[in-house]
Amino acid sequence: MKKLVLYCLAILFATNAIGQFYLRGEIKSDKNIPLQNVKIFVHSARALFQSGNYGSFGFTVSKPYDSLTFTLEGYETKSVYVKTSDWLSVVLKTSADFTSKRKQKLISVIKDYDQTSRYKWFTGDETYFQLVENDYVNTSKFPNTGFSLNINTASYSNVRRFLNTKSRVPPDAVRVEEMMNYFNLYYQEPPAGEVFQLRSHLASCPWNSQRQLLYLNINAKKLLLDKIPPGNFVFLVDVSGSMDDEKRLPLLKAGLQSLVKNLREQDKVSIVIYGGSVAVWLQPTSGKDKHTILTSIEELTAGGDTPGESAIRLAYKVAENSFIKGGNNRVILATDGDFNVGETSEKALDELITKQKQSGVFLTCLGVGMGNFKDSKLQTLAKKGNGNYAYLDDQMEAEKVLVKELTQTFYAVADDVYMNISFNPAMVKQYRLIGFDNKKDALADNDSDLEGGEIGSGNSTLAIFEIEPTDQNRFTTGTAVADDIAHLNLKYGLCNDTSTKNMNYAVKDDWVSFNELDKELRLATAISMFGLKLKQSKFFPDVDWTNILSIATPAVDRADYLQNEFITLVEKAQKIYPDKKKKKGK
Template identity: 35%
Template sequence: MSDDLEKLRSALKAATPDPDPAAKAAAMARAMESFDRHQESEGEARPISDRPNGTGFPTGVLKMLMNLTSRPALTATASVAALCVGLIVVVPAIQKERPGSVAVPEVAETARERAADASVPEVALSQAEPELQTAPADEEAAQADDVRTLTLAESAPAPDPAAPAAKMAEGRAGALADSDMDVRTLIGSAPKADATFAPALAEPNTEVFANEDANPVKSVTEEPVSTFSIDVDTASYSVVRSSLKAGYLPPADAVRVEEMVNYFPYAYPAPEADDAPFRPKVSVVPTPWNEGTRLVHIGIQGRLPALGDRPPLNLVFLIDTSGSMQDANKLPLLKQSFRLMLGELRPEDEVAIVTYAGSAGQVLAPTPASDQAAIMAALDGLEAGGSTAGQEGLEQAYAVAEGMAADGEVTRVILATDGDFNVGISDPDALKSYIETKRKSGTYLSVLGFGRGNLDDATMQALAQNGNGTAAYIDTLSEAQKVLVDQLTGALFPIANDVKVQVEFNPAVVAEYRLIGYETRALRREDFNNDKVDAGDIGAGHTVTAIYEVTPVGSPAVLNEPLRYQPAEAQPELAAEDMELGFLKLRYKEPGASVSQLIEMPIPVEPEAAGEDARFAIAVAGFGQLLTGARYLGDWGWDEVIALANGAKGDDPFGYRTEAVQLMRLAESLSR
């Protein structure tokens, strides 16, 4: 077929014959008859990949195909793709470059203008006009006709003062006629729109998210103690934002409320110099969605040491270069993100790069961060291709990291991937065991997710949670700046390990409670005092927020009937000023220590007015609950959450809170 194409191209480039009106009309009629005979398409369409175009299709046509995202449009997309292959041969004057996409309503006018300007023979214009004026019978036909019109418009020859358009059309028609290849045979070789062709245009969505059912309301008389591990990950919020900005509500499993709340920085009171590395603050505030309950707001502020006092940093970039990473929002965005990060490193820091696809390999030996040219050259040379040998990449990255580690330094592997582990260890439980054995060496593992479509959130969570690291999802360069520039110190330098929270509620005051979020971070009661049980870590300057909704004894909001044989335990006689709603305990380890330390404080009974930080955190918690079904919110909805968040934005220097309000408004529109 390639030889035939070369023959046809040579024929098209042949000298233009002298004008012959009769030959011109015959040739154009034959070409348009062949054009119309091969335009029909049937069935459903599917969206094509957004990967870089290497097919030779006109950019305008590809933009049109990329917009066909609905299930009913799938086969139409495949049919149009097959059609365009044929049209590239029938009308070889298709433009090679088009600056941007062309709106569909402008296509018809473009066809008329080009036909008029180029003096296309009347036979060609008459063939095009019915397509421009007749309304298609249905949406699929409209999409097919729009693409057909676009292709016809692009095929019109551009005006050339030195060669009249009539002569150009005549010459090309003559070349077709003189060619020793039957054009109709070539058109017939184009792939047809059928079930085997359509699936090749896009990869299936294989996203997997790690989540559990929302925490239920629990009776204090039956289960007075709540225990969980803190979480400073932010991946869920970024995934939610990515979905909303793409025009659809996120899957419920993608919404982890605690990660949405902890995405934002809060100005909680900082610890004193001689105190623990973080300071908790507890307040009881009114519940905006239920007058019969209250919210226990727990805010934790980590200490931020002077940046000049931080230890040297050893970083191993473990980069997924498999075929699934070739999209623009994956490997290209990854390179840009790491470029931003390099500017924050100090000369004594070191960087190494390990990649994995069909196999793993080290592409940059440990290099001083000051040698940015060498680091960027290694990054820029990365290309996507092959399967995903995740296990082999992890093993080599840890080996490199162990060789870089030294006393008094912080060593961390940063895995950048779309989460598609399909070679080696692919089971989250197996990954958990593997990472657990490696974290004992003192090397932390953080995970950065890129791209959508095959995001394996479950695997990424298993890696980060068991590697004493954090998980973030980077969907824009602005998010890369937030994670790798603005919050780099907190992301890379731990101040407390294995931080656990335990709250004991007073059954004389509280009838019921529920923890909002932290479903994947739940611990058993006995885990709190077990220093062998892993938990979350707090980085320098990190803030952590947790919110309980509690129902006072005697409130009409109590949901559970009292049990016949389980009366409330007798409580000691306390004066009103000595009454406690509950008791808060926190355990943590100093980095490198094996024995935990304990922080304790009572939770007051009387509610207080919520400050801006508490109100905004509560609004985001409500946002997350609305996205997952709002089972416990009653009639409280989008108008209320937007008003609450909008009134609590406070000082918002980077616009994070303003963006959250915009996302709430967008979610409201999409939920209708």
């Protein structure tokens, strides 16, 4: 009997020993970089494991030989048959498709042209992308250029915040095209049945008599309020400790509550919060039940760290679960951008949103705060998320973005919108696109692509080129033999449609003196001059603030509060940036 017991124990021990193989190894990229969080699927046990820090892994398996599959976003999936007692060294190759997706994206591009860069400028803990201004371009060598169109307005209200606190503005916070976009100037409804209308004007340049200004105006159709599609809105609200300030969470709460008051029964709202933890604060609720939504917003309080990455994933999941086919499916991220848990770099967030936007859900970013405001991160999120970006510096701005301009902010008529322009070398000797500056690291990437943007209902977008005319241009202006200045090609996609649409337009030589221009184009010029002076642009001469005011003052609409406020901002800037005293004889 004793022998029988010993025999059984020996068999049991042998069985357990056979069933316990410890499989160990490491995973690296084809560039010899350790890879963590690689998913490891064990086929025999149908179990899933992950690699840890430095790409290492170790776990028990029941067989001496087994099949494993390794997967990680951005790398080719790899399956191997291994002897489980051996040390395993795995190399994953970078996916060609993912490399293409991760190309840096440009706002403007001159074909075959190499641009320069400049040093970084920063303030406190706020972060801004290092921008490189567009240079003067020789038309005979580089006649073709392109630029992305969007309806971002964040730069203007952020600049206003600095000036209202009597502070100098970081040059990289000044994005001239966004400052002009802010006012929605020179809008004209497109013809019936058309998504866009293109217009152009040519005029003398107020700061250089030897140059001309070419104005390009792109108008988007208006969606009627009673015919806009139902909205599936997910409010993704940052309630972390950094939002505990009257200009942050309380301002956002008031703005979102104003938005809710304008929702319809067919619209629905969900709320996802992050601050210490991530949670669904409010399940999808009809716009008819305003009391429930408003109460949920009012009960939000700030505290904890900022796990932005996991919150974004959850918000997109909520949006997908309540997706409305043919509707306006949108995550509305409200934050100061200070992510400090999970993926936090602009590059990592770029990759995260690039993947999430495939769901057909748009993204709007609402930025608030100062001191640690992360403009660069919100720019990244909005651009990659098929969306737009606004900065809320006060309650009036929140009302403007979330109530008065509701359809412009949240209802897109087209996405992936960008324009190609081919200048006529016989008429244009040199040209420079004002604004639409590129990120320095995007210019350093030779594989960078031009990235289109989202255009909302009833938006007017302006672009201004400073051009040097040829002698033929000067001598034929106003005559029947005057040649075209350029040809435009507008490319765009309709929302929820994968096809690309094209619109062509010939830019005529319709030169007029600057003072003969429509007053809204003159105001747009003053705004661009204001931005260039704040930016301390090397391409802008030492124009006095009084010169800018002399153009802006007669051009503003006295009944428009925001236009009149612009005059006040120029006057404030004049005190913060006093004009240099000119030497005698100059």
